[in-house]
Amino acid sequence: MLDCFFNPRSVALVGASLNPEKLSSIIFQRLKAGFPGRLYPVNPAHAEIGGLKCYSSLPDIGEEVDLAVFALGAAHVPALLREAVGVVSCAVVVSGGFAEAGPGGAALEEELKEIVRSGGPRIIGPNCLGIYDTLSGLDTYFIPPERMERPARGRLSILSQSGSFAVTVMDELAAEEIGVARVVSYGNKADVNECDLLEFLSADEETGAVVMYLESVDEGRRFVDAARRCSSKKPVAALKVGHTEAAATAARSHTGALAGRYEVYRAAFRKAGVMELRGYEDFLVACKVLAGVEPAAGGRVMIITDGGGMGVTIADECVDLGLDVPPLSDETAAELRAVLPPVCSIANPMDLTGSVTDRHFSEALARTLEGDDFDLAIVASLWGPPGLTERLAEMIAAKKGITGKPVIVCTPGGRYTRERAVLFRSRGLPVFFSPGEAARAASLLCGAGTRE
C-alpha cells in the first residue's frame, strides 16, 4: 500500500533548513506553501524554522507521521531511518550518495533495504527527487520554482527513474499548460520500484494515463502483469532508455541499474499493451496527448491544412508511423467542392491554400469527420493567410465537439504562432508545433503498437 506516499495527512522533513545552500530549504518552502496537512521540520540544530516548531528527531514529534522526507547527507540517513521505525509509515529519501556513488554508497543503500525488510517504513529513493502531487499538494522536488515551473492539476501521471528527466518534462508541460496528477522520480529504488508505482497508478482514479521513463525493470513478470492491468484501464506509454550500448553503460552508472537487452523490453511492452516511446520528444508528445484526448477508434487520418507543403509532410509522417491517409469519397469531395473555393485542393491531405478563411477549415473538418470514413483529424493551420482570425480555434473546437472524434492541431511557426497556441489549448485542443509530433500524437491516440 503506497497511500501514505500519495495521501499523507502529515509530513516530516528530516534535515529541514532555511539555509539557501541546502536543497532542503527549497523542499521546506514548497511544503510550507503547498502541503495542506501537518508539517514537521526535523533538525536538532534549530528550535524553530520558518515559524514552525522544529523537532530534534522523528521520535521527538511524539505522534505518528505518514511521510518523512530525508534531505541530508547519505551517511546520516540509515541511523535516522532506524529511529523512524514505528513512527513514520513511509519515507522519500532524496539524498544522493548511495549505490550510484560506488561501494561506500552501496553499503549505505544495503542498510536502507535491511531497515525496510525488518519492518521499517516503505522507501522511495534514494537519489531521487521524489513526489510532485497536485492532489495531495506534496512537492519534494528541490528545484526552485523559478528554474522549474510546476504544472497545474491534470490527469496525467509520470514515473521516472531519472530526476532530471522528470524535472525537465514537468517544466516543459507547465510552459504548455499541460496538467499532471502525480509525478514520481524514484531513483535507485532501494524499495519501491516501477511495479509498485504502476500498481498504485493503475488503481488511482485521479490518474487518466501513465507515461514512464525507465532505465531498468527489476521484476519482469510482475511488471508485465501490472502494466497489462493498468493499460486495460488507461493508456500506458514507456520510454526505455539505454537501447544502445553506450547509453546502457551510462544508465548503469547513473542509477546503478542493470539495463538488460532492449528487445526484451520491447517484447514486454507489446505483451502488456504499453506504447513504446523512442526518445525525449516522443515522451513529451505522449504526455501532451494521452491524458487529455480521447483515443481514436482507428487509424484513418484526415489532414486539413492551408499550406500545401505542410500537408504533404504530415501525410509522409503519418504513413511512416503506420497510419492510414485514405482518399476522400466521391460524395464528400463533391460536397466540399460545393462549399469551398475552386482554388482549394479537395483531397487528403486537403490544401485550403493561402486564400483560406476560418469557415473553410470548419467546413472541411465537419464534412470529412462526420461520416464513417475517418477516425481522427490533424488540422495544420499556418497563420500566414490574412483570412484566418482568432475565431478559428473556437470554430474547430465546435465541429470537433459535434463529431466526437479526436482533432489534433499542428501549427508550426514563430512567435505569432506560438502566442496563438493558447487559443486552441484553452478549448481543449492539443497543439503541436511540428508535423512529426502531430503525426506521432495521432498514432498514440490509435494505441500505436499495442493493437495487433
Next chain:
Amino acid sequence: MLDCFFNPRSVALVGASLNPEKLSSIIFQRLKAGFPGRLYPVNPAHAEIGGLKCYSSLPDIGEEVDLAVFALGAAHVPALLREAVGVVSCAVVVSGGFAEAGPGGAALEEELKEIVRSGGPRIIGPNCLGIYDTLSGLDTYFIPPERMERPARGRLSILSQSGSFAVTVMDELAAEEIGVARVVSYGNKADVNECDLLEFLSADEETGAVVMYLESVDEGRRFVDAARRCSSKKPVAALKVGHTEAAATAARSHTGALAGRYEVYRAAFRKAGVMELRGYEDFLVACKVLAGVEPAAGGRVMIITDGGGMGVTIADECVDLGLDVPPLSDETAAELRAVLPPVCSIANPMDLTGSVTDRHFSEALARTLEGDDFDLAIVASLWGPPGLTERLAEMIAAKKGITGKPVIVCTPGGRYTRERAVLFRSRGLPVFFSPGEAARAASLLCGAGTRE
C-alpha cells in the same frame, strides 16, 4: 544568369496597390521599406501610390527594369508579361491560378513558358512567394510581418518549392535568431527550377550552406551535377517530400509536380553529396546548424550533461544516427577525477549531476575535446542545479574557441530555459531544445550520409 533576381538595381511591382485586401499591398510595403534600388509601382488605375509615381504599364516606365514582380490575377499575367519583353530582365510571378488550378490555369502557364522561350524575361514562379533576400533587400513575400517575422542576415540560403513551408521555416528561424542570405520559394517553376537556383547558390559567395525543400526535380542528371558541385564547396541538404503514396498524390495537386520514386531521389542525393533530410523538424535542424557551425572532422561525440537521464537519452539518439560515443581514455578519466567532485560520473556520456557548477562543465569540455579522442561535443545543460549561472555560456564558448571543435548545446526545458538560450546563441553556440535534435545536428555536422 540569375543575377537580375538576386542583385536587381530596379524593381517594378505589377498590380501595385495600397488596398490591404490585395496581396500586392504587403509586397509594396516590404519593397518600399527594404529595397534600396529604384521602385516602380505599375497599375493603370493609379497615378501615384504611397508617394511614388505609378506607371500604367511596364513599357510606360521608359527605361529598362531588372526585375518585375507580378502580383495580380493569373488571367492578366501573360499579356502583361508580353509587354515586358525587352523592358525587364526577369520576373517573379507570385500569382496563383496556373498549372496547380486545373486545365485553364495550365494553359496560362504554357503561355508563360512560350514567352520565356521566345526571348522574354526569365521567370520565378508562378504560384510562389518569390524571393526574400537579406543582401539585396528584396522581399516579395506577401505575408504581413506581424504574422511572419523576417530573419536577419546570415549565410544560409533556402530553396523551397512550397511557399508556406518557406514562410513557416523563416518565421521559426527569426524567432531563434538564425540569419539567412536568400530564401527562394519557386512554386510551379514554369522557367527557373531547382537546378538553376542551385547553380546560382553554388557560385554565390554570400551563401554558406543550402537547404532545399523539394516536391519534384525536373532534370535529374543536371540536378546531380549541380548539387555535387555545390556540395563540394558548402554543405547542401535536401528534404524530398512525398516519399509515401498519399503524400506524393497531394504534392502532385499542390504544385502540379510529378513526384517520382523516392528511392531515386535518395540515390541521387547520395551521389551528389547532399544530406537527406527526413521531415520538417530535420529541415529546421539543418537550417540552424549548417550555415553557422564548422563541420566536424569525424563522428566521435563527447556528451556532457548535468542530468544523467538526459545524457543516456542523447547517447541513444547519437548511436541510432550512426555517431560514435566512445569511452574516455584512462588518462582523460584520471585527469577529470582530479578536478571534478566524486559524485560525478566520469564517462561518456558524462553526468556532472545536480551539484554541477559552471566550472565543472568548462573543465569537462576542455579536457575531453583537447586531445584527439573526440571530434565534437554535445553539452546538455539542464538549468535546475543552483550552481549554474549566466556565466556558463561564455565559459563554454571560451573552451570551444580553444579546442576549435564544434560544440552543440542541448537544453530542454520550459520558460526559464528558453529565455537562457540567448546566452548561448549570442556566443555563436547552436542551441537545441531536445536530445533528438541535438544528436541530429551533430550527425549533420559530420556530413550525415554523404561520407561513404
